[in-house]
Amino acid sequence: MHDLQELHAFVTVMEHGSLAPSAQHLGVAKSTLSRRISQLEARLGQPLLRRQANRLIPTEAGLLFHGYCQQILALAEQSQRRLDELREExxxxxxxQVHQTLARAWLARHMDTFLARHPGIQLTLGHPAQPPTGPDEEAIWVWVGPLTECGLRQETLGRLTQGLYAHPDYLARHGTPSHPRELASHAWVDLLGLTQTGLPLQHPHHGDYHFTPPHSRLRVDQSTLHIDAIARGQGLGVIPRWLAAGREAHHPGELSLCLPDWQPPSLAVSLLYPYGRQSRKVTALLDFLRQRVPSAWRGEESPAIADPPSAALAPPQRSLHH
Structure with a gap:
């Protein structure tokens, strides 16, 4: 078993080239440093350093051992750091900061579990309208959709596949579209103006179709309001299938998937956090969020049966449809 003080002494002498500055750097007497080097050489059974003029230079064994010595010290430091983290409360x-699409449907209910698990945590939840534009050392972000470089580490948690939905009563009155070109004759419910510049649709056999939605008479800025409007029969709109499955689980028959073979673009769900070493509270929260990612976001199960969103998406009572 190597003595870490002896290994540290050897690495320091390799860096400084002589005993005096090395001893000063370590804060020990020159005689103490010399003794540690001698003890290490005795343990190894061969010299590691030899004197040349006024400097100590490594022998062949010293050059070989130096690399291993650095690895041993690095592992020792890493293990101590991890043990220290375990003591940190x-x-x-x-x-x-969470995208409004996931604030109630996913994050809020899981944060109750996180707070119960860690009584010392004080949590602030926000749902800003825009993604981060620069480094944010104070917050973790969970965002849905495209991002630009903002100085934060961006980790993809999964993707939300989307579909075109309407209420069955609306389709009974206005007809069910059989091709994207028929969508132009339908009322459109827009979320945050996201589809007003066009909606690309992809079919596995018929290629791509770029649909330009008609002017929306109803525009909303929250996913819950968007789903509510479509479920009330106000028109068609694009909804993440995971959210639609959650709505249907609580209120069957409110949403009907249209043009199931025509796929709108999926949306990336991203976790953003500062670069560098994280505090234990941040590491615990990041690990917790990763563990709570629904299987449907990873494409592991059908969205209709995968972990559904919270009942918070459902209205307090069933809507009346005309």
Whole structure:
């Protein structure tokens, strides 16, 4: 078993080239440093350093051992750091900025579990209208959709596949489209103006179709309001299938998937956090969020049967349809 003080002494002498500055750097007497080097050479059974003029230079064994020595010290430091982290309490203030699509449908219910698991945590939840534009050292972000470089690490948690939905009563009155070109004759419910510049649709056999939705008489800025409007029969709109499955689980028959073979673009769900070493509270939260990703986001199960969204998406009572 190697003595870490002896290994540190050897690496330091390799860096400085002589005993005096090495001893000063380590804060020990020159005689103490010399003794540690001698003890290490005795343990190894061969010299590691030899004197040349006023400097100590490595022998062949010293050059070979130096690389291993650095690895041993690095592993020792890493293990100590991880052990120190285990002693660090998961407590303090943390902030999560979450896209409004996931605020109620996914994050809120899981944060109750996280707070129960870590009583020392004080949590702030926000749902800003725009993604981060620069480094944010105070918050973790969960975002849906495209992102630009903002100085934060961007980790993809999964993707939300989307579909075209309407209420069955609306389709009974206005007809069910059989091709994207028929969508132009339908009322359109727009979320945040996201489809007003056009909606690309992809078919596995018939290629791509670029649909330009008609002017929307109803525009909303929240996913819950968007789904509510479509479920009330106001028209067609694009909804993540995972959210639609959750709505249908609580209120069957409110949403009907149109043109199932024509696929709108999927949306990336991204986790954003600062670069570098994280505090234990942030590491605990990041790991927790990764563990709570629904299987449907990873494409592991059918969206209709995968972990559904929270009942928070459902209205307090069933709507009346005309």
């Amino acid at each position: 998961v407590s303090g203030q943390v902030t999560v």
